[in-house]
Amino acid sequence: xxxxxxxxxxxxxxxxxxxxxxxxxxxxxxxxxxxxxxxxxxxxxxxxxxxxxxxxxxxxxxxxxxxxxxxxxxxxxxxxxxxxxxxxxxxxxxxxxxxxxxxxxxxxxxxxxxxxxxxxxxxxxxxxxxxxxxxxxxxxxxxxxxxxxxxxxxxxxxxxxxxxxxxxxxxxxxxxxxxxxxxxxxxxxxx
Numbered sequence: 001x002x003x004x005x006x007x008x009x010x011x012x013x014x015x016x017x018x019x020x021x022x023x024x025x026x027x028x029x030x031x032x033x034x035x036x037x038x039x040x041x042x043x044x045x046x047x048x049x050x051x052x053x054x055x056x057x058x059x060x061x062x063x064x065x066x067x068x069x070x071x072x073x074x075x076x077x078x079x080x081x082x083x084x085x086x087x088x089x090x091x092x093x094x095x096x097x098x099x100x101x102x103x104x105x106x107x108x109x110x111x112x113x114x115x116x117x118x119x120x121x122x123x124x125x126x127x128x129x130x131x132x133x134x135x136x137x138x139x140x141x142x143x144x145x146x147x148x149x150x151x152x153x154x155x156x157x158x159x160x161x162x163x164x165x166x167x168x169x170x171x172x173x174x175x176x177x178x179x180x181x182x183x184x185x186x187x188x189x190x191x
Contacts, residue, residue: 073166073167073169076123076124076166077166077167077169077171080120080123080125080164080166080171081171081172083116083120084164084171084172086116087113087116087117087120088161090109090112090113090116091113093109094106094109094110094113123166124166124167125164125165125166125171126164126165126166127162127163127164128140128162128163128164128165128170128173128174129159129162129163129174130156130159130163130174130176131156131157131158131159132155132156133155133156134154134155134156135154135155135156135176135178138170138173139163139165139170139173139174140156140163140173140174140175140176140178141163141173141174141175141176142176142177142178143160143175143176143177144158144177144178145177145178145179145180146177146178146179146180147180147181147182148179148180148181148182149181149182150179151179152179152181153179153180153181154178154179154180155178155179156174156176156177156178156179157176157177157178157179158176158177159174159175159176159177160175160176160177161174161175162174163175
């Protein structure tokens with residue numbers, strides 16, 4: 001009987017140990033599940049942070065590339081602005097010496113002048129020579145207004161100095177003479 005009691009006690013102890021182990025196992029499984037969920041949440045948070053940083057870096061690279069391109073255009077624009085007076089000088093030199101004794105001199109100047117204009121065009125410079133076109137205050141500077149009935153109001157009758165545009169930016173406006181109809185001019189003076 002004593003043996004039976006010991007066996008029962010051992011069985012009960014084993015069952016208690018097993019139930020304790022099961023309870024402990026359940027608690028461990030719960031803890032492991034919570035730790036796993038926490039680790040997955042941290043992993044997702046890190047992944048989101050990495051994606052944001054990667055997007056920020058891509059935006060930074062694009063902005064830097066855009067700024068570099070704009071800086072390059074500004075630098076080229078300043079260089080071209082400094083060359084415009086040289087182009088003007090060529091035009092004045094070519095206009096001044098039309099005599100036959102200067103013919104070979106003139107041909108050399110014309111060749112250099114054309115090369116200079118071609119190189120400026122390759123860089124993106126556009127010459128504004130608006131003779132006969134409508135006056136645009138963004139591209140032209142009116143140096144003189146002339147009352148006339150020969151041209152419509154606001155038409156450019158004479159170009160004193162051509163303008164230059166570089167990638168949409170006016171480097172120098174064209175200096176022009178603008179036609180004003182007599183009726184428009186007289187209305188302005190009365191008012």
